[in-house]
Structure formats: structure tokens, C-alpha cells
Amino acid sequence: MASEAADPPIARKLSFSVVTFSPLQKDESELPAAAAACPPARLKVQVRVRNLPDGEEASEMVLSESSVTMRKVNKTMQGGDSVEETSYSFDRVYPGDTTQAQVYEGAMKPQVHSFLSGQDTLTFGYGTTNAGKTYTIQGSETQRGMLPRALDAIFVALAAHRMRREGEGDEAAAAAAEAAGLPALDDSCTYALRATFLEVYGNDAYDLFAPSTIKDAHGATKRVGLRVKENSGSVFVEGLREVELPDRETALSAIQMGWLQRSQGSNGFNDVSSRSHAVICLTLLATRPGADAPTATRPGADAPTATRPGADAPTATRLCLVDLAGAESNKKKEATDKRLVEAKSINQDLMTLGACLRDLRWNQTHPKAQPKVPPFRDSRITMLFRDYLSGNGQISVIAAVSPRQTDTHGTLETLRFASTASSVKILEKPKPAAPTKQAPLPRVAALGTTLGAAAGAISKIKGEIAAPKLENGAPKPTPVQESISSISSTEEVPLDDAAQSDTAYVLAQQLAQLQQQFVAAQTDRVALEMKIREELHAEMKSHLERQEAAQRARQEAERYDTQVASASKLALVRGATNQRVDTASVQAHTEVLQQTRELKRREAEYAEQLKKMSTQLEKAKAELDATKAELAAISEQSRAELDATKAELKMTLNTARDELEGGGAQDGARGAQDSVEEAAHTGEREREQEE
Structure with missing residues (x-):
């Protein structure tokens, strides 16, 4: 176990809470190694691409491990196509799988x-709606975020x-922490985990752990909103x-609540779209051990936060x-009035966040220029991110994008x-230097009066030295001589010419010093005036930029308000x-009903006639079939006969041929054969006639 004399972790002010703690004043050399490490040089930004939904057309997006390339086809003036490629580099890119x-x-x-x-x-997630931000952060029951x-x-x-503090299972505790890749906490300290859950909806903030409601007129x-305040530079x-989280189950239940x-x-893209920032x-x-419990004070109070001695x-x-x-x-999409107002507020917040980042980047890339003031208060x-x-602190950004073709602009x-x-x-904030007490700069008017009085006094002294007054036949001592004489403890020492010359020299030196102070005061005054002018110029420039940003925001708000008003008017007109169409079309509807009934009646008559004709047709068809059968029977009988x-x-014929065999009987046989053939032809003609 670590020694109790080891230094504690860095103390920080607890924002987003009703309880604050006094920070420790520790030297950087005394801080733990992990805490004293320098913060990252820039924001860590990673991109996650969600899966492409079934049946959706994908945009032309090329992914690598640390870059995203978007290809966009634009129409040229001549009617052709031009391909525009834009590549962006990040710390990490996660594909859809x-x-x-x-x-x-x-x-x-x-x-x-x-x-x-x-x-x-x-850590915050940024992206368009339905891009997978909430899924990445919170996840689902089976896919935890x-x-x-x-x-x-x-x-x-x-x-x-x-377990280490209690002396139980040291090896198991060390193995668990090592397997998870987590740093070991200080064994000389006791730890407690707390949490707050805030929702920023529009221009209001709400507590999701302890929501309170009231009834209006x-x-x-x-819902009752909370006030975002600032005290001693902290928001x-x-x-x-603030909720105590004693174990994992309690924490997950509280977060889920x-x-x-x-x-x-629902916003037309997602049925459970988030309408606020969480x-x-x-x-x-x-x-x-032995440290004092914190003394809670109301944020914004004049009295500083304190703890009992310990x-x-x-x-x-x-x-x-x-x-x-x-x-x-x-x-x-066709949004309702409420969804338009929500979208306006969301887009305004994201625009302000982007403006803050752009101003910070500009200040860092132009260190010698007048710095811009990021609009955190907008x-x-x-304000919470400021x-x-x-x-x-250390910041990480998760940018969620969608690969759908329809989301190309948002991507x-x-x-x-x-x-x-x-x-x-x-950049880590520099520690404020210890204040040094400096003498205030002398006022120019007062300094000029002092210099004038000193010059007059010196001239008077020079005159007295040149022509001293006699008093009882002896030289009358000057004020300077009197002051010098008063220093002597026993007897008065008369001033000779050398002493008087030394006094004049000292006064001349004092005059020269006063003149130097006067010149230095004038120089400081000019420098102070230049500094004030530069500060006024910077403030005016910042004010104009804020006015310009506010004007753009007002124009955007007016545009959204116009959309809301147009949607409302369109709904009223519709x-x-x-109503007018319903009132005017009653008679037309009645006529249509009558015509429909007449058509149905005629249709019924036509159906009845068609049914009778079908019956007659079936009957004629049956008679025709019977006639055909009778004719077939007669034909078979005639063929048999x-x-x-x-x-x-x-x-x-055979009999006649046998009887008429011989020379004279051939004619008789031929005649008989002709008779037979004629009889056969006659029978065939009769059969054809019968058919």
C-alpha cells in the first residue's frame, strides 16, 4: 500500500453541482505523474460511419483508417458533370461494421x-439526426454504448x-485492473462516485435526475428549468x-431513468429523435483519512467556499x-411548428459551438493579431463547454455520419x-503570478505642481546662499542650514562655502531626479493611453463582431420564424x-349520388337482360348439340346401309362374272360392272346429301 504521506490527486472545482470544494494549492513538482502530464496538443476527433439501411442508396464515400473522402458530382454550365473530391483527416475512422x-x-x-x-x-457526440450518436453513447440492451x-x-x-485497502484479494484486484487496462487509484484515499444528468432544451436547462413540474394558469x-450561472469564472x-452511485446497478438504473x-x-427521419442536448x-x-468533509455553499454566494481545518x-x-x-x-421534410422551433434552437446551438471552435483556431493560428472573443455566452x-x-480538461469528439445519399449535405x-x-x-491555462504591490503612478498635474514648487524653493535657497541676511552682525542661517544644524547633538557647526556648495549640488540632484520621474510619468501615461486605446479598439472590434454574429443569428431566427408563420398561415388557409369546399359541394355530391344510383339501376337491368340472354344461349346450344347427335346417328346408319x-x-358382280365367263360374256360383265359403279356413286351422293 502507498504511504499516507503521499500527495493527493489534483483538487478541482466541481461544476454543474450545488456543492463546491476548495482547491488545493500544490506545486507542479508535487503532482502525480499522470496528473502532471501535459494535456493533448489538440482535440482528439474520431468519426463513426453508421450502417447503410436496407434499400437506401449510398453516397460516394471512401474510408480509410484515418481519413474520409467525399465525392460529389456537380453540373457544369455546359451541362456536363464535374466530380468534386474532398478529403478530411482525423485521429480514427470507424466504418459501419x-x-x-x-x-x-x-x-x-x-x-x-x-x-x-x-x-x-x-467527450461529446456531434452529427446530423439519425446518424447514430445516441446509439454510440448509450447503445441498446444487447449492444451497450x-x-x-x-x-x-x-x-x-x-x-x-x-480490495487493496481492505487487504483482501490483492492479486485478484491487481489482475482485474491490469486486464481492464486501468490505472491504480491511490490506496491512501477513499473514493466516492457521484453523477449529474442535465438536459438543455431550447434555452432552458432541466434536471433529469430530479425533474420538477408546476401548473400554469x-x-x-x-417543467421547471434551472438557471445557468457563473461564479468566480466557473459556470x-x-x-x-448530484446523485451518489454506490455500485454499478444503481448507476445504470439512474442513468436509464x-x-x-x-x-x-419524431422528426420525419427518426421516431425517437433526441430533441435536446444531454x-x-x-x-x-x-x-x-483525516481530511475534512466539504462545507457546501450556494453557488454565486459572496462568501468563499471553505472547509473545516484539517x-x-x-x-x-x-x-x-x-x-x-x-x-x-x-x-x-414537412415539419410542424413545434419541430421547427426545436430545429431552430438545435441548429443555433451547433452553429454557436462551431463559431467558438473557429475563433479559438483563429486565435491560435494568429498569435500576434488581436484575439477574437469566442461567443460562449450565446x-x-x-457556456458549459467554456x-x-x-x-x-481533455476533450474528445465523436462525429457520427450517415452513408445515405440523401444525407450527403449533412455528412x-x-x-x-x-x-x-x-x-x-x-492549451493549459497559465497559473496567475503572485500579485506584486506597485506604487501608483503619480498624477501629472500634481507632479507638475511639485516640480514647480521644488524649482522655486531651489531658486530661493540659491538666492539666500548668494546674499545671506545679517542678524546681529552674523549671517542668518538658511532653512537648510537650520535643518543641518538640528542634526548636531552638541553644538552648531557653521556652514562654509563648501557645505553650501554641497547643499546646492544635492538639491540639483533632487531636481534632476524629479525631472526624470516626470519624464517617466509622461512615458507611462502615453503607454497607458496607447494600451487603453488598443483595448478600446479590440473591444469595439469584438463588439462589432458580436453584433454581426447576432445580426446573422437574428436573420436566421427571422427566417425560421417566417417558416413557422408560413406553415401556420398555410394551415389556416387549408x-x-x-370548409368552403365542403359547404359548396353538398349539391354536387347529391347529384353525383343520384347519378350513381341511376347507373347502378341500369347496371342491374343490363345484368338481368344478360342473364336471360345467357339462358337462351345455353338452351340453343343444347338443342344444337342434340341435332348434331341425331345427324351423326343418321350418318352412321346410312354409311352402314x-x-x-x-x-x-x-x-x-362376282356371280355375274362367273356366269358370263367366255368370249361373249365380257360385254355383259362390263355392263354389270358399270351398273355396280353407278350404284356405288349413287349411294355416295345420297350419303353426302344426307350429311
Whole structure:
């Protein structure tokens, strides 16, 4: 176990909470190695591409391990096609087949490691609606996201620390922590995990752990919002409840309860789209044995936060996870008035966040120019991010994009935002130097009066030295001589010419020093005036830029308000038109009904006639079949009689041939044969006639 004399982790102010703790004043050389490590040079930005839904057309997107290339086909003036390729580089790109565990290992595990090492961290998801931000952060029952996995890792580290302190299962605790890749906590401290869950909906903030409601004048239930305040340079939410998380099950249940309280709705793309920003803040409190419990004060109070005397004050480290609402384009869907207002607020917050990052990047790329003032105060979510973006923590961005062809514009906007964020450096705030007491600069008017009085006094003294007054025949001592004589303790020493010359020299030196002070005061005055002018110029420039940004925001708001008003008017016009059409078409509808009934009656008559004709046709068909059968029978009978006649004639012919054999009988035989053939032809003609 570590020695109790070891230094505690870094103490930090606990924002987003109603309880604050006094920070420890520690030298950097005394900090733990993990806490004293320098923060990353820039924001860590990673991109996750969601799976392509079935039946959707994919955009032309080329992915690599650390870059995304978008191809867009544009129409030229001549009617041809031009392919535009844009590449963006990031720390990591996750394709659609990446698992939740892989995303946690690459994006969230380093944040948890820094959190347990004593460094504040911020992780937020950015992207268009239905791009997979909430799925990445929270996940589902079967595919857990980054937040549940982070809670598992934190409680594994806390359990290992508790087992080491109690002296039970040291090897098992060490093996569990080592397998999870987590740093070991300080054995001389006790730890407690707390959490807050905040929702930023529009311009209001709500507590998702302790939602409170009131009834308005109409009896409708309305949620009570919290106030975002600032005290001593730190932003906090007044009245935000902090929940103790003793174990993993309690933590997951509390987080799930908070997610259920979050504002959701259908926006035409997703039935459960998030309509607000969710901010989850985990706070790890470290206390040494014998340290004092924190004394809670209301944020914003004049009295400073204090603790009772003791060894060390508790320290607080934060891990914040933010699920930003998705950017939306109202041109792609027919939105209701409420959804238009929500989309306007969401887009405005995301635009403000992008403006803050652009100003920070500009200040870092132009160190010699007048710095821009990021508009943190223009949005609630950027006010909460201000401390992190100003150097108080480690930031990681998860940009979620969709590969669908219809989301190409939103994907490009997300990639541009992520590219801007990846170029922003998070510089650690310099520690303020100890104030040194300096004498105030003399006022010019007073200094001029002093110099004039001194010059007059010197001239008077020079005159007295040149022509001293006589008093009882002896030289009258000058004021200077009197002051010098008063120093002597025994007897008065008369001043000779050398002493008088020395006095004049001393006064001349004093005059020269006063003149130098006067010149220095004039120089300081000019420098101060130049500094004030530069500050006024910078303030005026910043004011004009803020006015320009506010004007753009007002124009955007007016555009959205116009859309809302147009939608409302269109709904009213549609309602009035439908009412007039319903009133005017009653008679036409009646006529149509009468015509329909007449057509149905005629149709019934035609059907009855068709039925009778069908019956007659069936009857005629039956008679025709009977006639055909009778004719076939007669034909068979006639064929049989003809065959019998042929046989009989053939026999007669043979008999006649036998009787008429010889020379004279040939003619008789030929005649008989002709008779037979004629009889046969006659029978065939009769049969054909019968058929």
C-alpha cells in the first residue's frame, strides 16, 4: 500500500453541482505523474460511419483508417458533370461494421484512463439526426454504448482499490485492473462516485435526475428549468441534483431513468429523435483519512467556499459525456411548428459551438493579431463547454455520419465541423503570478505642481546662499542650514562655502531626479493611453463582431420564424378552403349520388337482360348439340346401309362374272360392272346429301 504521506490527486472545482470544494494549492513538482502530464496538443476527433439501411442508396464515400473522402458530382454550365473530391483527416475512422466494444476501446477508454488519473475529460457526440450518436453513447440492451462500458471500468477500478485497502484479494484486484487496462487509484484515499444528468432544451436547462413540474394558469403541467450561472469564472447550474452511485446497478438504473426523462419525438427521419442536448457528468471524489468533509455553499454566494481545518481538502475529478441533438434541415421534410422551433434552437446551438471552435483556431493560428472573443455566452451548451475549451480538461469528439445519399449535405457539414475541431489546440491555462504591490503612478498635474514648487524653493535657497541676511552682525542661517544644524547633538557647526556648495549640488540632484520621474510619468501615461486605446479598439472590434454574429443569428431566427408563420398561415388557409369546399359541394355530391344510383339501376337491368340472354344461349346450344347427335346417328346408319349395298353388289358382280365367263360374256360383265359403279356413286351422293 502507498504511504499516507503521499500527495493527493489534483483538487478541482466541481461544476454543474450545488456543492463546491476548495482547491488545493500544490506545486507542479508535487503532482502525480499522470496528473502532471501535459494535456493533448489538440482535440482528439474520431468519426463513426453508421450502417447503410436496407434499400437506401449510398453516397460516394471512401474510408480509410484515418481519413474520409467525399465525392460529389456537380453540373457544369455546359451541362456536363464535374466530380468534386474532398478529403478530411482525423485521429480514427470507424466504418459501419465496427462494434461497440471497438469504439469504446478507441474513443472512450483513454478518457476513462485520464479520469481515473486525476484529469477532467469531456467527450461529446456531434452529427446530423439519425446518424447514430445516441446509439454510440448509450447503445441498446444487447449492444451497450460507451457510457455503460465506462461505468463498468470505473467500478472495476473502485472495487480493486477497495480490495487493496481492505487487504483482501490483492492479486485478484491487481489482475482485474491490469486486464481492464486501468490505472491504480491511490490506496491512501477513499473514493466516492457521484453523477449529474442535465438536459438543455431550447434555452432552458432541466434536471433529469430530479425533474420538477408546476401548473400554469391554464392548469397544464410545465417543467421547471434551472438557471445557468457563473461564479468566480466557473459556470455552474443552480439547483442541479448530484446523485451518489454506490455500485454499478444503481448507476445504470439512474442513468436509464434519466434517459427516459429526456425530450424525444419524431422528426420525419427518426421516431425517437433526441430533441435536446444531454450532459452526463461523473464526479470522482477523493478524500484522505483525516481530511475534512466539504462545507457546501450556494453557488454565486459572496462568501468563499471553505472547509473545516484539517489535513487536506477532498479533490474532485470530472468525466462529462454529452449527446448533442442532431442538426436538421427543414427543407427535407414537412415539419410542424413545434419541430421547427426545436430545429431552430438545435441548429443555433451547433452553429454557436462551431463559431467558438473557429475563433479559438483563429486565435491560435494568429498569435500576434488581436484575439477574437469566442461567443460562449450565446448558447447554454457552449457556456458549459467554456471551461474545457479554455484549457481545463481533455476533450474528445465523436462525429457520427450517415452513408445515405440523401444525407450527403449533412455528412459534409459534420465532416467540416470535425475537421475544424481537430485543428483546435487545448492549451493549459497559465497559473496567475503572485500579485506584486506597485506604487501608483503619480498624477501629472500634481507632479507638475511639485516640480514647480521644488524649482522655486531651489531658486530661493540659491538666492539666500548668494546674499545671506545679517542678524546681529552674523549671517542668518538658511532653512537648510537650520535643518543641518538640528542634526548636531552638541553644538552648531557653521556652514562654509563648501557645505553650501554641497547643499546646492544635492538639491540639483533632487531636481534632476524629479525631472526624470516626470519624464517617466509622461512615458507611462502615453503607454497607458496607447494600451487603453488598443483595448478600446479590440473591444469595439469584438463588439462589432458580436453584433454581426447576432445580426446573422437574428436573420436566421427571422427566417425560421417566417417558416413557422408560413406553415401556420398555410394551415389556416387549408382549413378555410376545406370548409368552403365542403359547404359548396353538398349539391354536387347529391347529384353525383343520384347519378350513381341511376347507373347502378341500369347496371342491374343490363345484368338481368344478360342473364336471360345467357339462358337462351345455353338452351340453343343444347338443342344444337342434340341435332348434331341425331345427324351423326343418321350418318352412321346410312354409311352402314351403303356398305351393305356395296357388299351385295360386289357379290352380284362376282356371280355375274362367273356366269358370263367366255368370249361373249365380257360385254355383259362390263355392263354389270358399270351398273355396280353407278350404284356405288349413287349411294355416295345420297350419303353426302344426307350429311
